[in-house]
Amino acid sequence: MVWYENGLWFSCVKCGACCRDRGGEKYVFLLEGEDEKLASMLRISVDDMRAKYLVPVGGYACLRNKGEDCVFLSGSECIVYPARPLQCSSWPFWPENMRRKRWIAEVEGKCPGAVKGRLFSREEIEGILERQRGKDMAGF
């Protein structure tokens, strides 16, 4: 039985905290095809989107920062929310967060949307984890 057998509560309150102060080792990497999704939402070509909003990190495509914040953060809002990368939309259900101690420290300790909102069942959480497996990262 996993520690989150009875599910976990979460609802993003859109405070923008996880999109701010993205210096150091905080990166949002794109998966293959996510550049096209973003370009389509922004109504620009894929080449223009990549030139304007992406940077290479270790050979992979990563969202550019504006100062210390994600380039797509405006106030506390993500301006590409429906087309945001899976790395953003799958938070906080990342494989590395699915250890109880880490969940308490990194999710409950830092995200005001944790322990509130709606209950994600174990099956839903495992579905989100599964969607992140075996995906190819977009190269740069």
Ligand code: SF4
């Ligand atoms: S820190 Fe949590 S509540 Fe705030 S924007 Fe990020 S996911 Fe949403």
Ligand code: SF4
């Ligand atoms: S793409 Fe949107 S959700 Fe993801 S880090 Fe940037 S502002 Fe936040």
